[in-house]
Amino acid sequence: MLSDLQTLIVVMKLLHFVLQKRVLISKFHWVPDLLMKSKFMHHNMADNFNNDDISNQLCNQFFVELYEVYWLCLKNYSHFCTLDLTKLLFNQLPSMKNEFVLLQVNLKCLTLLTENQKNIDIDLVKLFLSQLIPLKTILMNSYNEKNVQRSYLIILNHILHHTILVPNIYEVWCLYDWETWTWSMIHSTDPLVRALIFQFSAGLAVIDISVSHNLINLALNYFCEIHCLENCIVAEQATIFCSNVFCNPKFKDACHKYINKLDFNTFIYFINLCSYDDFNKFEKSKFSTSPKLVANICCMLFNMITLTGIDLQKFDQNSQFLHSLIICLKKKLTPVCIEEPNIMEMCGRICSILTLFIPYSNYSFENVLTSLNIIYERIDIKLDHCTIMVWRSLFKLTTTIIQYTNNQTFIVTNYLISALLKSITSINNDLSIDALNVVAALCSLFSKRKLIIDIILIFTDKSLFPE
Known part of the structure; x- marks a missing residue:
């Protein structure tokens, strides 16, 4: 039996080697398929061995090699990233508290798995956290093990990010004392760990957890x-x-x-x-x-x-x-x-x-508005979250400058007119209101015929008056 385990370790090492070669990735797509089918068998395998030092050592070595292969599969084959695998690896965490190398590679896999929102089942968040929390003390005493700390914090940030808008999620996160722990971890000598602590605390602040x-x-x-x-x-x-x-x-x-x-x-x-x-x-x-x-x-x-x-x-x-x-x-x-x-x-x-x-x-803000027109000139612009934020900021700035400077030299470009039209007819009410405020400010500022015609065209656009 031990010889079979040693053979499996060698096989995993070979798979690890070939999956590191980018040119071979397409030829080994069967590896993740096989591992997905056998993952439960592999994790139950330790029950077949005696609880002696040699058996434990070989089992740990096997799982280290297995998880390294998991990690490469997660990097290269998107279909390998599943909720089942996520739950499986979280369930293994309690048994790894005394196996630091194994814990490290498991957490490394979980950073990739939790990056995908489909693997953060809302009903399982409390379970995931309950398996992570006992490891907090280990991390506080492992300042030299920055990779483990980084992985742990990345996982926490992923879980928090994916659940931050869930109603009543506060009730799950408030079960733990994050205030004391974040303050103790911020003294890490690793800048990335400190950055991740601030990122995590920023998320906690959003859901009103004490910081x-x-x-x-x-x-x-x-x-x-x-x-x-x-x-x-x-x-x-x-x-x-x-x-x-x-x-x-x-x-x-x-x-x-x-x-x-x-x-x-x-x-x-x-x-x-x-x-x-x-x-x-x-x-x-x-x-x-x-x-x-x-x-x-x-x-x-x-x-x-x-x-x-x-x-x-x-x-x-x-x-x-x-x-x-x-x-x-x-x-x-x-x-x-x-x-x-x-x-x-x-x-x-x-x-x-x-x-x-x-x-x-x-x-003197008069020239600022003209400089900003380039933002409206981007090709095939989509009203994503960032663009909406930027346009709303520009519209508010435009309205305020017009109100306080009475700027008669402001150039109304076709790009600005297009941006106003796109904003007014968008499904985002706040963006529409900010754009309408710009139109109102411009109407009070100019009496030029062209502008009036352009504004009339905006308001007679069919999308404003659906049949």
């Missing part, structure tokens, strides 16, 4: 002094965490306390770097900023300013901060850059924060 005030303080400290700057990936997640926290009115008092400590020179530093960095030439890890970070900074500040209702005239750095944002906007508004989703999102977030400052600023 550590120490964690909020730590995240905001990154932006209180330039010498406190964090790794870019960590800073991206820290800002989105704060954005989510400060959507909640119960943090209003804390927000008042924190907002006065923020150093706008730090934000200006990040924004200026982003304006001139070429993010297509180098790896992201080589930068201390990114379009995503600038977008998240704008989102965080927007939520903090909105929540506190603070007087924006108190910010001494207003003009320099706005100038940095506008320069960044103009630098990135090119036909090539605007096709990047992160840059598109950044432009939308910048527009949102600019809208707040317009009533209190002496900055």
